[in-house]
Amino acid sequence: MPELPEVEYVVRTLRDTEPSLIGRRIEQAHVLSENVVAGSLETVFCHGLQGSTFTSVSRLGKYIICGLDSGSGSDGNWLVIHLRMTGRLYLVSGGEALGQHTRLSISLDQGWALHFDDPRKFGRVWLTPNPLDITGKLGPDALAAPRDTFFQGLGKGRRALKPLLLDQGFVCGIGNIYADEILFRAGFHPLTPGSSLDTDGKSRLYATVLSVLQEAVAAGGANIDGVFKAGGFMTAVYGRDGKPCRQCGATILKIRVAQRGTHYCPQCQLFRGGENSQEKYS
DNA sequence: CACTCTACCTGTGCGC
DNA sequence: TGCGCACAGGTAGAGT
Numbered sequence: 001m002p003e004l005p006e007v008e009y010v011v012r013t014l015r016d017t018e019p020s021l022i023g024r025r026i027e028q029a030h031v032l033s034e035n036v037v038a039g040s041l042e043t044v045f046c047h048g049l050q051g052s053t054f055t056s057v058s059r060l061g062k063y064i065i066c067g068l069d070s071g072s073g074s075d076g077n078w079l080v081i082h083l084r085m086t087g088r089l090y091l092v093s094g095g096e097a098l099g100q101h102t103r104l105s106i107s108l109d110q111g112w113a114l115h116f117d118d119p120r121k122f123g124r125v126w127l128t129p130n131p132l133d134i135t136g137k138l139g140p141d142a143l144a145a146p147r148d149t150f151f152q153g154l155g156k157g158r159r160a161l162k163p164l165l166l167d168q169g170f171v172c173g174i175g176n177i178y179a180d181e182i183l184f185r186a187g188f189h190p191l192t193p194g195s196s197l198d199t200d201g202k203s204r205l206y207a208t209v210l211s212v213l214q215e216a217v218a219a220g221g222a223n224i225d226g227v228f229k230a231g232g233f234m235t236a237v238y239g240r241d242g243k244p245c246r247q248c249g250a251t252i253l254k255i256r257v258a259q260r261g262t263h264y265c266p267q268c269q270l271f272r273g274g275e276n277s278q279e280k281y282s
Numbered sequence: 283c284a285c286t287c288t289a290c291c292t293g294t295g296c297g298c
Numbered sequence: 299t300g301c302g303c304a305c306a307g308g309t310a311g312a313g314t
């Protein structure tokens with residue numbers, strides 16, 4: 001389940017390791033699953049890509065944003081990709097067969113091809129002259145959110161911390177796994193109202209968002225008790241319900257918050273930002 | 283505004 | 299062994 005750290009890893013791989021996507025020229029795009037292209041007709045999408053060259057690969061939240069040079073002097077387009085739950089994006093060398101779940105194959109010069117695989121067909125790609133059409137509703141990236149913005153978002157309303165962290169309009173890039181991990185490490189119960197945090201609590205949550213995500217980026221993504229492995233970031237609570245907390249030994253619980261499986265330690269996550277109403281949420 | 287629900291999907295893992 | 303089913307979750311959009 002790619003979230004910010006996993007998407008960052010994909011971006012770095014495509015951009016910084018050989019063979020890099022940067023500088024590759026698109027020969028032809030093959031759409032193999034009808035719903036994968038969003039925002040434009042398939043024919044427009046394919047025609048728009050043809051002949052363009054990749055000039056940049058970056059990321060905002062979980063969205064991958066590729067800059068394209070049309071080569072004809074006109075303004076370039078942007079290829080925007082969201083992997084959603086099960087998407088994968090990778091380069092293959094010439095002649096390599098399509099996978100069973102390949103939804104989009106973009107053939108490039110020198111025999112390379114960019115493949116987008118997605119078993120569950122949730123992932124989407126867009127071609128647009130203005131990526132803000134796609135990403136305009138997003139808040140700042142969770143790794144680049146100004147402290148003020150973060151504090152303001154926490155302060156308004158009585159929303160619980162879990163749905164708040166998942167809200168991509170607040171900060172973007174945090175999904176279900178890292179929301180649980182961040183709340184565990186910061187010591188907050190997932191149902192804690194954001195507005196109940198005092199300044200120390202807000203500071204601690206802000207710092208924890210950064211440290212957890214930075215650690216996960218450095219580790220190349222999450223490792224959920226061997227069940228799901230992208231990288232080496234060992235989850236403390238996510239996917240560990242019924243198992244002992246590594247910090248205190250209590251049994252990790254799983255509840256439902258905002259329609260999501262939510263994992264937490266009933267001992268380590270009592271703090272509600274200055275108040276102590278342990279029994280209310282336990 | 284805040285929240286809940288549903289739809290979109292299919293591989294996985296469970297109980298029987 | 300195989301069947302049916304609940305479940306996983308990011309996002310949009312509709313409903314409460």
